Amino acid sequence: MNTLLVGPPGETRRALHEALQRRQYAVTLVASADADLLHPVSPNVDLVVLCPPVSLEAIARIRAQCDRLLLLVVAPNASKQRIHAFFEADIDDCITTLSERSRLDVRLNAIEQYHATPAHRTLQGHAPTAAVAQAVVSDVSRRALSETELDVLMAYVAHVVPPLLDVDACKVLQYKPDAHSFTLRAGSGWPADMIGTTCIPYSYESTLSQAGYTLQADGPVVVTAPDTRDGFAFPPLLTDNGMRSGISVAIASSPEPFGVLGAHTRTERSFSDQEVFFLQALANVLAGAVEQWRTKQALQISEAKAQAILETTVDGIITIDARGHIESFNEAAEDIFGYEAREVIGENVRILMPDPYSEEHDSYIQSYHDTGRRQIIGIGREVTGQRKDGSTFPMDLAVSEVQRHDRTTFTGIVRDISERRRLEKEILSISEQERRRIGQDLHDGLGQMLTGTGLLLKNMADRLKKEGHPMADDAAEITDLVRDADQYARDLARGLTPVDLEASGLSEALRRLADNAKRLFDVSCSFEETGTTLVHNSQAATHLYRIAQEAVTNAVRHGNAEHLRLILAGSDRQVRLRIQDDGSGFDDAAAQNGGMGLSIMKYRARIMGGTFDVNSTLGEGATVTCTLPRTADHPN
Numbered sequence: 001m002n003t004l005l006v007g008p009p010g011e012t013r014r015a016l017h018e019a020l021q022r023r024q025y026a027v028t029l030v031a032s033a034d035a036d037l038l039h040p041v042s043p044n045v046d047l048v049v050l051c052p053p054v055s056l057e058a059i060a061r062i063r064a065q066c067d068r069l070l071l072l073v074v075a076p077n078a079s080k081q082r083i084h085a086f087f088e089a090d091i092d093d094c095i096t097t098l099s100e101r102s103r104l105d106v107r108l109n110a111i112e113q114y115h116a117t118p119a120h121r122t123l124q125g126h127a128p129t130a131a132v133a134q135a136v137v138s139d140v141s142r143r144a145l146s147e148t149e150l151d152v153l154m155a156y157v158a159h160v161v162p163p164l165l166d167v168d169a170c171k172v173l174q175y176k177p178d179a180h181s182f183t184l185r186a187g188s189g190w191p192a193d194m195i196g197t198t199c200i201p202y203s204y205e206s207t208l209s210q211a212g213y214t215l216q217a218d219g220p221v222v223v224t225a226p227d228t229r230d231g232f233a234f235p236p237l238l239t240d241n242g243m244r245s246g247i248s249v250a251i252a253s254s255p256e257p258f259g260v261l262g263a264h265t266r267t268e269r270s271f272s273d274q275e276v277f278f279l280q281a282l283a284n285v286l287a288g289a290v291e292q293w294r295t296k297q298a299l300q301i302s303e304a305k306a307q308a309i310l311e312t313t314v315d316g317i318i319t320i321d322a323r324g325h326i327e328s329f330n331e332a333a334e335d336i337f338g339y340e341a342r343e344v345i346g347e348n349v350r351i352l353m354p355d356p357y358s359e360e361h362d363s364y365i366q367s368y369h370d371t372g373r374r375q376i377i378g379i380g381r382e383v384t385g386q387r388k389d390g391s392t393f394p395m396d397l398a399v400s401e402v403q404r405h406d407r408t409t410f411t412g413i414v415r416d417i418s419e420r421r422r423l424e425k426e427i428l429s430i431s432e433q434e435r436r437r438i439g440q441d442l443h444d445g446l447g448q449m450l451t452g453t454g455l456l457l458k459n460m461a462d463r464l465k466k467e468g469h470p471m472a473d474d475a476a477e478i479t480d481l482v483r484d485a486d487q488y489a490r491d492l493a494r495g496l497t498p499v500d501l502e503a504s505g506l507s508e509a510l511r512r513l514a515d516n517a518k519r520l521f522d523v524s525c526s527f528e529e530t531g532t533t534l535v536h537n538s539q540a541a542t543h544l545y546r547i548a549q550e551a552v553t554n555a556v557r558h559g560n561a562e563h564l565r566l567i568l569a570g571s572d573r574q575v576r577l578r579i580q581d582d583g584s585g586f587d588d589a590a591a592q593n594g595g596m597g598l599s600i601m602k603y604r605a606r607i608m609g610g611t612f613d614v615n616s617t618l619g620e621g622a623t624v625t626c627t628l629p630r631t632a633d634h635p636n
Contacts, residue, residue, distance in 0.1 A: 001112065002044050006030045006058075007051025007074075012098060016049060016074060019104050023112075047111065049074060059089040072111060074098070080151050080186065080196035087159040088188070093143075094152045103147050110146035133278040136164060140282055144289040153289055154186035157261070157282055162188055165275055167265040169243065172251075172286070173200060173211050174259040182211045182259060189264075190241065200235045208232045211260045214248040220276050221248045225268040242266045249280045253287040253294070261286060316414035320349045324365050327409065336395070336416050338388035349412075354386040354631045355573050382606045384629065385414065392631045393418045394609060424607050429539070450486035457482055506541040507533055510548055510566050510577075517564065521556045525564040533570035536635040540628055543604040544577050547612075550597050551579040551624040559583025559622060572630060579624045585616040601626070608632060 003025045007013045013029075020027050025047075047070045048062055054073050062071060071091045075082065078096050086094050095107055140160075143153055154172045161170040169189025173182040184190070184198040202212040213232035214221045223229050224245050234243075246264030250257055261283040310317050316333030320326050326349055329341040337344075337352055344351065380398035387393065396415040401408065461475035510527050517525040535541040548566055555561040561583030569576045598614065601624065605612035609632030616622035 001046045002026045002028075003047045003049060004028050004030060004045050005049045005051070006032070007049075008032070010051075012074060012076065013051045015098050015101075015104070016051065019101070019108060020049070022105065023108055046070060047072060052076065054086075056085060056089050059086070059091060063090050070111060080155070081192055083151055083155045084158075084186065084188070084192060084195045087155050088192075093148075093156070096149050096152060106146050107148070110142060110148070113142055130274065132164070133274065133281065136160065137278070137281045137285060140285050144285055144292070148289075150289060150293045151186065154286065157286065158186045158188040161263050161279070161282070165263050165271075165279070167246065167263045169241065169264045171237070171262045171264070172259065173262070175202075175211075175215065175257060177256065182209075184237065185259065190237075194237070198237055200237055204233050209235045210238070210248055211235070211262075214260045214262075215250050215257055217250070219249075220280055222246075222271055222276060223248075224270045238264060244268050245271075247271055247276055247279050249276075249283040251283045251287045251290065253290040258287060258290040314415075316412075316416075318349065318352075318412045318414065320410050320412070322365070322408040322410075324348050324350065333414060336387075336414060337385065343388075352385055354384055354392050354629055356629065382417070384609050384632065385416075386631075392609065392629075394421045394606065421607055424603075425539070428543075428604075428607065446489050450482055450489060454479060454482040454486055505533075506535050506544060507568060509541075509545050510568060513545070513548060513552065514564075514566050517552050517556070523556060523562055523564060525552065525566065527566045528568070530567070530569040531571050533568045533575060535575055535628070537608070537632075540608040540610075540632065543608045544575075544626060544628065547601045547604055547624070547626050548577060548579055550601050551581075554597050555579070555581035555583050555622065559585065561621065574630055575628045577626045577628075580621065581623075582621040585618050585620050585622050587616075587618055 001023075003020055005013065005017060005020065005027050008031055017027060017029070028045075049072045050058065050062075051074050054075055059071065059073070070093075073086050073091050073094045075086070075094060075096055076098060078086075078094070083094055083096070093107075093111065095104070098104060140153070140157060143156065148156075158170040158172055162168065167189075170187060171184060171190070172186040174185040175182055179199075180202045182200040182202070184194055184196065184200070187195055190198075200211055201209055203209055208216065208231065210221065210223075210229070210232045221232075226234065226244055238246075243264040244266055245268050246262055248260050248262040251259050251261055261279060263279055310328075310330040313330070314332055316336045317328070317330045318326060318333050319328040326344050326347055329339070329344050334340055380396065382394060383397050384392050385395045394417050396417055398413045400411050402411060457475065457479040461472060461479050464472035464475050507527075507529050514525040514527040517523060535544065552564060552566070555564055559581055561581035563582045565578075565580045567576075567578040567580070569578075602612045605626045608628060610626055610628040613625045613627075614622065615625075
């Protein structure tokens, strides 16, 4: 389409020029609407686009040269009266907002359709036959579907109705429930200063106004002469402007009517059914446009509220698509992970996870799509995140799934719990120090006393035996009991203070734990070691030892296990501890609502930055697994 783009260089002209070029229009730029620059307008021009500032004189000059070309005015934030003036000057369309590129493209697409079928021009002066009415209604419908601004659409309807119905004026009244009155939202044939300012009461004391009556009526209200009206009063808008007959129809949008569309004349005349149906059809189109506008307004308000929540919440909120690509990343997420939103939008969410979780994430999403089995969606859990600088941190993660039409998205709410973890570690550290103190006291205090007592008793028992004293056997028995008590105290001390963690590492402590289990519980318990299992962080090593200790105790006391395996496997990415038993096992419900021991094991795994998992089947034993990523194994 050959297009003349008129206006000074600036942001508005640039945006329009880009939009026109996207549609492959042949665009000629003109800096001003001065007569010298526009005269003569080439007969090959199909469309003239006027950018602000737009004068009515410029519109008149262009229209005088060629009344067949399309004339589009771009006037951001134009008032109702200004829009009315543009249509009175005989423009074809008006755009009052350029905020959305997609919306601008839709409007330009509609312009092409106007060019193909300019109904309001080719049909002026024709009687409103069925074909004429259908063409105009189709034109208005097309404009409504093209997201024409509501004020522009109503001004266009008010402009096109009078010549087609051969009336003097057209009005669009908007009902204001709070004020119980109507406002002249758009119109043609009225003084320009009345548009957007004139108010009409819903009723005059006990008598309804014509507009109020129309809203309550079951159908169109037709007045052929002032003395034929019944049940309502003419408002000053009509009487002061000499209107004597007309048609009024309700713009019956939901959830409440928008207002009234009316056509009026200063002469007394009747109206055919076809004319009434034509005006009702236009009102129906406006009602649909109003509903669309209300829906969009509600959506914008909802989005604004949601955006306000997103930007003010202390929790990070991240949305991803079905393939794991990040779609949104709020300010709190930027603070938590150290990325700016523009750096991560479109990237796979695994960049926010350390190994090995980042490599496992895509397979988890695929598994969920294939099986529907949830591991975190709708459940929530504690996981490890990775910042832009590569550092890791513990976080709470809750994920929800959202189905929108044929698209699936996931929303994750993230909370950095580093400070909470620090405090918890301090509490555990204090608890561990108290364990060590008690263990040391047992070892150095009670243990030494029992050892000394045992030596004295042994000497006494030996003397009594040499003397042939009748109490010699009793003394020997007491000596054995004291020796057993001494050994038990030392075993307790080692359990409270796994000194081997510092001396020979976690492996030696677990091997000793297996040996003690065999001796104390009379079960088969083996220890196996694979790969590089050295844990550099003594606190993490202690937690792993405590998890193994608790798992062994639970298996024997609650599961009646007879055979246990402790397996410690390591690589350059992680260390994994696994405890297997052949006990009675338990079901999933018991695993989810386990006792204090299970909760403490999970807690220890989380606090050192690892993961914890329990698999069990009734009658088939249980497997406890704790995995510590190397990223969390920092020397201390």
